[in-house]
Amino acid sequence: MFHFQMFFSALLTTFLLSCVQASPSSEFVGGVYAMSNNLDANTMVVYARRRNGTLKLLDAALSTGGKGAEINVGMGFDPLFSANSVVITPDNKFVLAVNAGSSSVSVLEVQPDFSLLLVHVQPVAGLGPTSIAVSGNLVYVSSPDADAAIQFSPDRRSLVVSDLFFGFNALRTGTVNEIVVFSVDKFGHLSTAPVSTATSTELNNAEGRNLPGEIGFEIVRSRDVQYVVVPEARGLAGADGMSPADQVASVSTWRLDSRGRLFPVQLDVPTGSSVTSGQVDSCRIEFSADLRHFWVTNTPSNSISAFSFNRKISSLEEVAATGTFPVDLWRSRDGKFLYPLFAGSVGAFEVSKGGRGAGLTLIQKPMNVPEMNAQGIVAFYLV
Ligand SMILES: *[C@@H]1O[C@H](CO)[C@@H](O)[C@H](O)[C@H]1NC(C)=O
Numbered sequence: 001m002f003h004f005q006m007f008f009s010a011l012l013t014t015f016l017l018s019c020v021q022a023s024p025s026s027e028f029v030g031g032v033y034a035m036s037n038n039l040d041a042n043t044m045v046v047y048a049r050r051r052n053g054t055l056k057l058l059d060a061a062l063s064t065g066g067k068g069a070e071i072n073v074g075m076g077f078d079p080l081f082s083a084n085s086v087v088i089t090p091d092n093k094f095v096l097a098v099n100a101g102s103s104s105v106s107v108l109e110v111q112p113d114f115s116l117l118l119v120h121v122q123p124v125a126g127l128g129p130t131s132i133a134v135s136g137n138l139v140y141v142s143s144p145d146a147d148a149a150i151q152f153s154p155d156r157r158s159l160v161v162s163d164l165f166f167g168f169n170a171l172r173t174g175t176v177n178e179i180v181v182f183s184v185d186k187f188g189h190l191s192t193a194p195v196s197t198a199t200s201t202e203l204n205n206a207e208g209r210n211l212p213g214e215i216g217f218e219i220v221r222s223r224d225v226q227y228v229v230v231p232e233a234r235g236l237a238g239a240d241g242m243s244p245a246d247q248v249a250s251v252s253t254w255r256l257d258s259r260g261r262l263f264p265v266q267l268d269v270p271t272g273s274s275v276t277s278g279q280v281d282s283c284r285i286e287f288s289a290d291l292r293h294f295w296v297t298n299t300p301s302n303s304i305s306a307f308s309f310n311r312k313i314s315s316l317e318e319v320a321a322t323g324t325f326p327v328d329l330w331r332s333r334d335g336k337f338l339y340p341l342f343a344g345s346v347g348a349f350e351v352s353k354g355g356r357g358a359g360l361t362l363i364q365k366p367m368n369v370p371e372m373n374a375q376g377i378v379a380f381y382l383v
Pocket of ligand 1: 050
């Protein structure tokens, strides 16, 4: 069911000598990179980022050396049905992007002017990949047959996997694994079997809630406790084309211990005032820099919801921002700006209270992204 590949652990170290530095006088302090996922020739849309959060286009179509794809039932909007299809390495030097149509991962080096240089295309086995997880020099990718996203825990001891078709398989077969955790040994190898699994919603529950379909999630460490925070869509179409009627989307939280065990903290918190009033199909998540807030993209609702986070979560603003089909989002490191990827554009939003609030104000919306098939965005920052 899960196919993982470990590769080029040596490659990334090869490039550690280069170092990106901007002169203090530079107008630009980072980059924002979105992926077109173009089916014929995958490309990156490359922006430099100003101190005030606005973007300047550097390259509208930088080749990744691979091809994009439409996988599962995503089609033109949300084509990969995944999260972390574009990531930044923890050393802040390389952007990794999936070529799901040609079974490879592109390694792009961030240049001093925040443009990207394609330095390597790594072939991987099988269909996809659709999601990338990086820890130190270790890179895992996931295949799309069941996994929507993968991510290492902050303590690096676990690899957490979300299961997009959890809800629909469960409706048909009773298989219930929304979140699956594998342990990672000191050599970087995964446990052959999951060490834990979790779900927020029981089959045939008394509340009549659909089982969740799960794409993006985030693992944060707050006061030395790790939390897995999971947006839950409750009406996506299943692999067989059948879908339950859309219900209000939600967010669930588990604590993740150092042995990879999950403990529920708070389950099925709706995006609105109740499970009958809110946005639908929350698919990705991004935290504020101080971890006190997070935002989720509600892709078919064309909206972004804001939540507060203080171990417990609560809905703060059902619609904090709007935009067409938000499929992904990433914030600047200082927390002052949030960059969602919409169909046809990138949104540059200023976060209220200098990054300490949850409010979002649109400051720019460059339209350089293709309207169809784009997926994946990251914001690069100077340390
Ligand atoms: C950001 O800075 C640029 C360049 O100085 C300027 O043109 C733009 O108006 C500024 N935008 C905001 C929202 O401050």
